[in-house]
Amino acid sequence: MATYAYLRVSTDAQDTQNQKHGILEYANQMGISDIQFVEDTISGTKKWKQRKLGQLLEGMGVGDTIIFSEISRIARSTLQVLEVLEFCTSKHIHVFIAKQNMKLDGTIQATITATVLGLAAEIEREFVSTRTKEALDAKRKLGIIGGRPKGPAKNLKLDKQQEKITEYLSMGLSQASIAKLLEVSASTLSDYVRRHQLRSQAVKITEPQNQIERGSL
Secondary structure, three states: OOEEEEEEEOOOOOOOHHHHHHHHHHHHHHOOOOEEEEEEEOOOOOOHHHOHHHHHHHHOOOOOEEEEOOHHHOOOOHHHHHHHHHHHHHOOOEEEEOOOOEEEOOOHHHHHHHHHHHHHHHHHHHHHHHHHHHHHHHHHHOOOOOOOOOOOOOOOOOHHHHHHHHHHHHOOOOHHHHHHHHOOOHHHHHHHHHHOOHHHHHHHHHHHHHHHHHHHO
């Protein structure tokens, strides 16, 4: 019987460390070990079967356990949360929710609790959305235009690292390796390298070095 933990964030800019830390603390309290972590970068509004969660649950068997950091990591809607719990119940998969310190085992009490928590989270999101819209409307009435400035950003988070990135590229390091060294996502680095044409700059640095090497031979 295997134990899995599903970690989900909506964007590359977020990370799963807080979720992972909470799950490990909970697992330690419950005496659970040998956890296999599955990370997913996708919106919770996406149908659960179209996420890594769907693939994971399909492959799990009777008696296996899945741990979520909290209800909202399962899905963003009550209906989807219930679908996941119903699916797990049908396959006799144990579901643990770390933040709420819950074990959902298919009983009526557990299902009611999950429903209430999911509904509460959905209502809170609606309140946040309503307050945001009201604030934006108030700003528009005052002539304040919201949103990001038009055109590309003038200052990017990797600007201070540009020289180092070019140097790493000239050394032949892969973009994946450079991203790890700079502690940024691979997609962020790739976009920055492409936008600033750093590969061509790296080639210009490398060519004189190659000529010197060939001349010394």
